[in-house]
Amino acid sequence: MWTLQDAKNRFSAVVDAALAGQPQQVTRRGKPAVVVLSAAEYQRMRAAAAEKRGSFIAHLLDFPAEPSPRAGIRPREVNF
Template identity: 45%
Template sequence: MRTWPLQDAKSRFSELVDRTLSEGPQLVTRRGADAVVVLAAPEYRRLAGQDSLLSTLLHAPRGEPLDVERPTDPIRPIEL
């Protein structure tokens, strides 16, 4: 992970974005201390658990029986 001082990150933001997309996360420091990490949007979504519905369904647990319990009460009468 490359480290960018805040001033460099601001003045070369386009390069920061390009490197994030091609090389992965980039660390930005402020006054010599770690401040933020810049991530590509798909990586952020993956880490935050915000994958698409399709991805969620494809990675859902399989083979486990559903525990569906229905009430045994008779159906209430209705007037027609």
């Protein structure tokens, strides 16, 4: 894990480690801030996430067929 200042000072080492397959965590003010990883690993993660995510149509078809309990609620009368 790198502090932000150390990561800035040794950015080449951070990138080299990420390219070697070891994601590098960077902290800011003692709290985790970012992770540096290789472009290949990032693309792999995006592809895996896209595979898990179904189509939008499938998502809509997965909704329950029962009407929602709010369907019977009517708006109140308003006099102008």
